[in-house]
Amino acid sequence: xxxxxxxxxxxxxxxxxxxxxxxxxxxxxxxxxxxxxxxxxxxxxxxxxxxxxxxxxxxxxxxxxxxxxxxxxxxxxxxxxxxxxxxxxxxxxxxxxxxxxx
Numbered sequence: 001x002x003x004x005x006x007x008x009x010x011x012x013x014x015x016x017x018x019x020x021x022x023x024x025x026x027x028x029x030x031x032x033x034x035x036x037x038x039x040x041x042x043x044x045x046x047x048x049x050x051x052x053x054x055x056x057x058x059x060x061x062x063x064x065x066x067x068x069x070x071x072x073x074x075x076x077x078x079x080x081x082x083x084x085x086x087x088x089x090x091x092x093x094x095x096x097x098x099x100x101x102x
Contacts, residue, residue: 021046025072028082037093046070 004012024030024043032042044067051066067075086094 021070021072024070028078031084031086031090033086033090033094036099037090037097040097040099043067043070 024046032044035042047063047066047070050069051061051063054061054066061069064075071078
């Protein structure tokens with residue numbers, strides 16, 4: 001396995017995160033409940049993790065600020081443009097598969 005410096009590791013992790021965020025911004029057809037049901041996390045989880053990482057270093061970000069970083073726009077705007085009502089089946093699956101910390 002290739003030995004990476006801590007700086008390289010952070011750089012590559014940051015690049016992968018940016019690519020994931022960009023992918024999710026482009027895939028507005030994929031709803032958060034779909035992500036939660038399949039993978040156990042969603043855009044909101046990413047924004048929470050981002051905010052928590054900032055707070056760990058003493059940078060205060062609001063929930064709205066961190067969501068805008070992940071969504072690429074204010075959350076309310078994304079909801080109005082792209083969010084659809086979850087089906088009964090999606091909601092039922094969420095109740096079965098939801099992470100315990102949600």
